[in-house]
Amino acid sequence: MVMLSWYDTCHSQTFKINNDIKRIVFLGNSITYQGKYIEYIEAYFITHYPDKQFEFINVGLPSETVSGLSEPNHAQGAFPRPDLHERLHRVLSKTKPDMVFSCYGMNDGIYLPFDELRFQKFKEGIHWLHREVIKSGSKIVHITPPIFDERKGKAYANVLDLYSDWLISKRYTDNWNVIDLHWPMRKELESQRLINTDFVLAQDGIHPNNYGHFIMACNILWELDEHLSSASYGFENFLSEYSNRDNILNLVHKKHVLMKDAWLTDIGHKRPRMTIGLPLNEALKQKDSINKAIKLLID
Incomplete structure (x- = not known):
């Protein structure tokens, strides 16, 4: 059993998901597309707030950046990194979120040592994203990027330290809602x-394993002022009060696998080699059936 070394960390900023929040969209890259941390968050909310009708929508897109940057030979030259600028307006118009969680940074330095111009492009992209989401009428929560394992490259690990510190600073300079995953994950790894x-x-220094996603989920939940005392003793105890x-x-996972590809296909993007999702209407019907099965397990 793995104990969470960062559990007693003082979270300097907490905020609640208010009752007027129904539809919650997660934006990001392949880590968000993996989506295990979103599944853990949804499983928590549907078990602890069964009477609330939250809808969690994962539209993370592998390889994507908010900076608009791409390596010259990304994916062995097969395609450039997708740029959030190309699809954000469609994401917002089609999903109509009440709240957006945004997790960028991992790809935005394009795996090179720190460069002020690349950093500026990241900052410009984040500012643009923030403005566009607010303009749409939604709230936005920024999430610092997970760590890049320094065993895979100390220079790029340092880049993400700097990007994360800048995002955290926006709490104080601009009163943004920012959740820090980066430093708790680094503390846990060390x-x-x-x-x-x-x-x-x-394993690859980039994409968290299930335990890494569990850390991400717990930190987000703590910052949302949810109290996870049992989670301090590891994943084995997460939601352990529920016999099912x-x-x-498993059902939440099945739903997310179904819906993330359906949403991405419906919204449209320029990233090749992605699974073609079911037509959205058909996927939504299957989702409703899964939700009913989940409800039977909770009631």
């Missing part, structure tokens, strides 16, 4: 490696 030098949160926990998690 603490666990004191016990086991082979410990990893991401594993079945609930």
Whole structure:
């Protein structure tokens, strides 16, 4: 059992998802498209607030940046990185979110050492995203990027440290809602490696494993002022008060796999090699059936 070394960390900013929030959209890159952290968050909310009709929509797109940058030979030259600027207006008009969670940064420095011009493009992209979401009438919560394992490259790990610190600073300079995942994940990685030098949160240094996604979910929930005392003892105890926990998690996963591809296909994007989702109307019908099955497990 893995203990969470960052559980007692003081979270300096908390805010609630108000009763007027119904539709919650997650934007990001392949880490968000993986989406396990979103599944854990949804599983928490549907078990703890069964009478509230939250809808969690994952429209993360692998390889995407908010900076608009791409390596010259990205994907062995097969395609440039998709740019959020190309699709954001469609995301907002089609999903009509009440709240947007945005997690960018991992790809935005394009895996090169720190450069002021690349950093400026990231900042400009984040400012643009913030303005566009607010203009649409939605709230926005920015999430710092997960860590890049320095064993895969100290220079790029430092880039994400800097990008994360800048995002955190927006809490104080602009009163933004910002959730920090970066530093708690780094603290957890460093603490666990004191016990086991082979410990990893991401095998490739980028994409978190299930435990990494669990850390992400818990930090987001804590920042949303949710109290997860049992989670401090590891994933084994997450939602352990529900005898059908594993079945609930499996159904939530099934729903997210179905819906993320349906939404991405319906919205449209320029990223090749993606799964073509079901027509949205058909996917929504299947989602309703899954939701009914989940409700039976909770009631």
